[in-house]
Amino acid sequence: MTRQISIEGIAKRYPAPGGGETTIFENLWLRVDRGEFVCVIGHSGCGKTTVLNILAGLDQPSEGCVIVDEKEIAGPSLDRAVIFQGHALLPWKTVLGNVAYAVSSRWRRASRAEVEERARRAIATVGLAGSEDKKPSELSGGMKQRVGIARALAIEPKILLMDEPFSALDALTRGTLQEEARRICRETGQTVYMITHDVDEAIYLADRIVLMTNGPMAKIAEIVVNPLPADRRQGEIHHDPNYYALRNHLLDFLVSRSVSFRDDPPAGYDPRNPPIVRLDGGEASRSPAAAIRAA
Ligand SMILES: Nc1ncnc2c1ncn2[C@@H]1O[C@H](COP(=O)(O)OP(=O)(O)OP(=O)(O)O)[C@@H](O)[C@H]1O
Ligand SMILES: [Mg+2]
Numbered sequence: 001m002t003r004q005i006s007i008e009g010i011a012k013r014y015p016a017p018g019g020g021e022t023t024i025f026e027n028l029w030l031r032v033d034r035g036e037f038v039c040v041i042g043h044s045g046c047g048k049t050t051v052l053n054i055l056a057g058l059d060q061p062s063e064g065c066v067i068v069d070e071k072e073i074a075g076p077s078l079d080r081a082v083i084f085q086g087h088a089l090l091p092w093k094t095v096l097g098n099v100a101y102a103v104s105s106r107w108r109r110a111s112r113a114e115v116e117e118r119a120r121r122a123i124a125t126v127g128l129a130g131s132e133d134k135k136p137s138e139l140s141g142g143m144k145q146r147v148g149i150a151r152a153l154a155i156e157p158k159i160l161l162m163d164e165p166f167s168a169l170d171a172l173t174r175g176t177l178q179e180e181a182r183r184i185c186r187e188t189g190q191t192v193y194m195i196t197h198d199v200d201e202a203i204y205l206a207d208r209i210v211l212m213t214n215g216p217m218a219k220i221a222e223i224v225v226n227p228l229p230a231d232r233r234q235g236e237i238h239h240d241p242n243y244y245a246l247r248n249h250l251l252d253f254l255v256s257r258s259v260s261f262r263d264d265p266p267a268g269y270d271p272r273n274p275p276i277v278r279l280d281g282g283e284a285s286r287s288p289a290a291a292i293r294a295a
Contacts, residue, residue, distance in 0.1 A: 001033040010064035025218040039202035042212030081157035087144040096132035122154035162194040213262035227280035
């Protein structure tokens with residue numbers, strides 16, 4: 001496996017209202033390999049979107065840097081597509097227009113027919129065939145979100161950065177798109193960095209799950225390796241013997257350890273190498289503390 005993304009000691013600070021500054025996070029380190037699907041979980045406001053925007057090149061860290069494919073990033077790139085937490089569509093363009101615009105920026109020499117073909121395919125993938133000529137104002141929130149997903153998938157980026165991409169969707173559509181996203185990423189070897197609040201979504205999609213503590217001064221508390229088999233199927237993950245240990249571990253983190261870890265990190269915690277947690281059967285799966293020790 002080759003490393004594709006390396007987050008190296010980044011910090012983000014903002015001026016505080018009463019003077020001084022607020023540190024959203026600092027000394028954040030993370031490495032993501034090519035073709036890996038990483039999900040980030042953490043409470044609202046801890047800095048997940050900020051990190052994603054820095055990876056996208058849309059925001060700058062106050063300290064540290066991000067290396068992608070051995071080069072420090074300096075601004076946005078079509079190699080790194082973003083699916084935003086909001087929808088961020090061009091309101092004056094149709095569904096087809098929005099997706100085709102991205103496709104033609106990526107392949108500048110493609111013919112109009114080729115661009116349209118690729119855009120239509122992506123639109124069909126997200127279940128919006130028949131809505132190509134609608135404007136964003138004529139779409140529901142979930143439909144707009146799907147256009148955003150189609151736009152990102154259509155340009156086949158090396159890295160897909162997704163900020164809660166499926167949160168505005170009904171359960172059925174969400175399930176279908178999660179399956180589709182996983183299939184496409186596995187087939188194309190795309191690297192994915194995705195933020196989610198949905199523990200089951202992370203368990204289904206991610207190879208590794210990054211747990212961020214609450215802010216300010218948020219930390220990467222640990223990185224949980226998904227023990228479920230790679231050929232897992234959406235509706236069946238809860239039958240896997242490791243599913244509940246994993247789910248409980250993630251929920252325990254969100255309920256209590258996301259605060260306690262920030263305020264009182266365990267002895268020996270090294271932000272450069274956050275603990276790797278493996279919950280694949282045996283002693284470790286029954287005790288998160290034991291699992292961390294084992295790692
Ligand atoms: N321009 C700004 N000035 C000051 N503080 C900011 C600014 N932008 C963001 N913040 C703060 O940075 C913190 C992290 O914001 P961010 O949007 O990254 O959180 P998040 O983890 O994505 O939250 P959510 O889950 O709600 O989307 C928040 O506490 C927010 O108030
Ligand atoms: Mg956010």
